[in-house]
Amino acid sequence: MLQVENLRKYFRDGWWGRRLVKAVDGVSFAIEAGSTFGLVGESGAGKSTVGRLVAGLLRPTDGRVLFEGRDIFKANGREAFYLRRKIQIIFQNPEGALNPRMRIGEILAEPLLVHRLVRGRHVRERVGELLAMVGLGPEFYSRYPWEMSGGQNQRVVIARALSLGPSLLVLDEPTSALDVSVQAQVFQLLKQIQNKMRLAYLLISHDLELVSRVAGEVAVLHQGRLVEQGPAASVFSHLCVVYGHK
Numbered sequence: 055m056l057q058v059e060n061l062r063k064y065f066r067d068g069w070w071g072r073r074l075v076k077a078v079d080g081v082s083f084a085i086e087a088g089s090t091f092g093l094v095g096e097s098g099a100g101k102s103t104v105g106r107l108v109a110g111l112l113r114p115t116d117g118r119v120l121f122e123g124r125d126i127f128k129a130n131g132r133e134a135f136y137l138r139r140k141i142q143i144i145f146q147n148p149e150g151a152l153n154p155r156m157r158i159g160e161i162l163a164e165p166l167l168v169h170r171l172v173r174g175r176h177v178r179e180r181v182g183e184l185l186a187m188v189g190l191g192p193e194f195y196s197r198y199p200w201e202m203s204g205g206q207n208q209r210v211v212i213a214r215a216l217s218l219g220p221s222l223l224v225l226d227e228p229t230s231a232l233d234v235s236v237q238a239q240v241f242q243l244l245k246q247i248q249n250k251m252r253l254a255y256l257l258i259s260h261d262l263e264l265v266s267r268v269a270g271e272v273a274v275l276h277q278g279r280l281v282e283q284g285p286a287a288s289v290f291s292h293l294c295v296v297y298g299h300k
């Protein structure tokens with residue numbers, strides 16, 4: 055469903071952009087529909103940059119991202135609009151992702167209206183369904199983001215991503231900002247949603263243990279390059295040997 059081919063992203067940094075940062079330096083992998091692909095690596099390895107490229111938020115220096123065989127950076131017009139719906143990204147910090155001046159109901163209605171997926175009185179109904187899908191009751195409709203917990207806000211962020219009927223969610227450390235007990239609940243929810251909607255996940259995390267539990271396929275990024283790639287179990291056991299995990 056998604057193919058990443060020899061992807062590169064170089065940033066100019068330092069005084070007058072004299073230093074070249076090779077954040078992503080020739081990365082290739084593929085994600086099957088409905089599967090979870092884990093991307094791990096130390097801080098600064100380039101994980102988030104890969105996520106942003108896949109979600110179309112950054113343009114690559116070189117290489118391609120193909121979604122259903124179509125190059126996402128060559129798409130325009132209707133096709134680009136369609137691709138923006140099909141690939142959604144969720145970041146670590148739900149508070150920063152939600153407009154504090156808008157009520158949850160308005161936040162969830164907005165993308166439905168922009169993409170003209172539902173009209174008129176059906177909007178409220180659809181928002182109610184989305185809230186229910188992420189385990190929130192109708193009372194959240196009129197709340198503001200700052201009247202909710204971090205876990206509840208992240209559920210709203212997930213509901214908003216789901217509202218557009220995506221096929222792929224890029225999850226960039228989706229639970230790192232949350233309390234440990236809440237992390238497990240959010241992952242449980244993501245698992246349920248994946249089974250129900252046959253979503254593919256690109257799960258970005260530095261938590262090897264977590265990724266090895268939920269991902270089928272895993273890739274390890276180191277200084278912008280993939281140094282390991284394969285089924286989660288074999289990559290994980292190899293890394294345990296290399297880094298001396300138990």
Ligand SMILES: Nc1ncnc2c1ncn2[C@@H]1O[C@H](COP(=O)(O)OP(=O)(O)OP(=O)(O)O)[C@@H](O)[C@H]1O
Pocket residue numbers: 065066067075076077095096097098099100101102103104260
């Ligand atoms: N807009 C930018 N301009 C310059 N350098 C950047 C930019 N974005 C990222 N970088 C650099 O690219 C490298 C990779 O960053 P990235 O955010 O992808 O790492 P990461 O693996 O997600 O790290 P973390 O685990 O800390 O989130 C880093 O050295 C970072 O400083």
Ligand SMILES: [Mg+2]
Pocket residue numbers: 101102103
């Ligand atoms: Mg990151």
